[in-house]
Amino acid sequence: MPRMLADAQRRLVYVPVIANSSAPTVAELEATGTLLLSCLVTAADFSLGASGEDSVSEPALCATGNDSTPGRVTYEAGMNFYRWTTAEEDKAWATFTEKGVGGFLVQRMGQAFDEPFAAADEVQVYQVITGTPMIQSPVAGGAEKFRQMFYVQSAGTDERAIVAAA
Amino acid sequence: MPPRLVQVRHKVTGRKAVLAETALRFFPDYVKTTRQERLDRARATKTPAAAPADDTKAALSASQKEN
Numbered sequence: 001m002p003r004m005l006a007d008a009q010r011r012l013v014y015v016p017v018i019a020n021s022s023a024p025t026v027a028e029l030e031a032t033g034t035l036l037l038s039c040l041v042t043a044a045d046f047s048l049g050a051s052g053e054d055s056v057s058e059p060a061l062c063a064t065g066n067d068s069t070p071g072r073v074t075y076e077a078g079m080n081f082y083r084w085t086t087a088e089e090d091k092a093w094a095t096f097t098e099k100g101v102g103g104f105l106v107q108r109m110g111q112a113f114d115e116p117f118a119a120a121d122e123v124q125v126y127q128v129i130t131g132t133p134m135i136q137s138p139v140a141g142g143a144e145k146f147r148q149m150f151y152v153q154s155a156g157t158d159e160r161a162i163v164a165a166a
Numbered sequence: 167m168p169p170r171l172v173q174v175r176h177k178v179t180g181r182k183a184v185l186a187e188t189a190l191r192f193f194p195d196y197v198k199t200t201r202q203e204r205l206d207r208a209r210a211t212k213t214p215a216a217a218p219a220d221d222t223k224a225a226l227s228a229s230q231k232e233n
Contacts, residue, residue, distance in 0.1 A: 097169035
């Protein structure tokens with residue numbers, strides 16, 4: 001079987017509300033109330049997902065080694081958004097205006113980014129709260145951008161969610 | 167004037183969320199909650215300088231209570 005290639009194969013959307021983060025529905029992900037982010041963010045400096053976990057080192061009385069176990073997971077979510085010249089296109093800047101905006105980031109890998117979500121798609125769902133948007137320094141020959149950090153809430157997060165039909 | 171967060175609800179499911187007021191046009195499935203409409207009406211009678219911060223706090227506070 002072929003490898004899962006990365007180019008243009010990530011569909012990323014922002015959804016204000018999802019009822020069940022383990023089984024988002026097609027209607028929730030494809031409604032007019034979602035924002036397709038795939039072409040609004042740079043591939044560089046994109047991070048979304050678990051980035052590590054604490055190590056709990058509490059060996060038993062009978063242990064001869066420094067046995068440890070995995071503790072709390074740390075999630076990381078940050079990306080650089082392009083600014084656009086018209087208000088109608090500058091959707092990310094208008095949506096992520098300040099810290100405290102909640103919602104869900106839903107990502108699908110391995111299929112064309114412009115292919116709509118369908119039932120049985122495997123997706124990663126992250127419940128997030130925005131941090132303060134950070135305007136980036138201008139780069140010669142580059143586009144204006146702002147960096148948006150999202151604070152992931154583990155209770156509404158599932159990295160192996162399956163899209164439900166309804 | 168700084169952007170304002172407002173409480174909204176999904177037209178079909180009724181589930182609530184907090185969105186930037188400037189983003190509402192991109193999310194036609196969501197409308198302001200009754201409470202938010204009431205806040206907006208109250209805001210119209212306040213001084214312009216004091217209103218935005220008060221409303222944002224109220225929207226976040228209402229959202230946190232429901233969550």
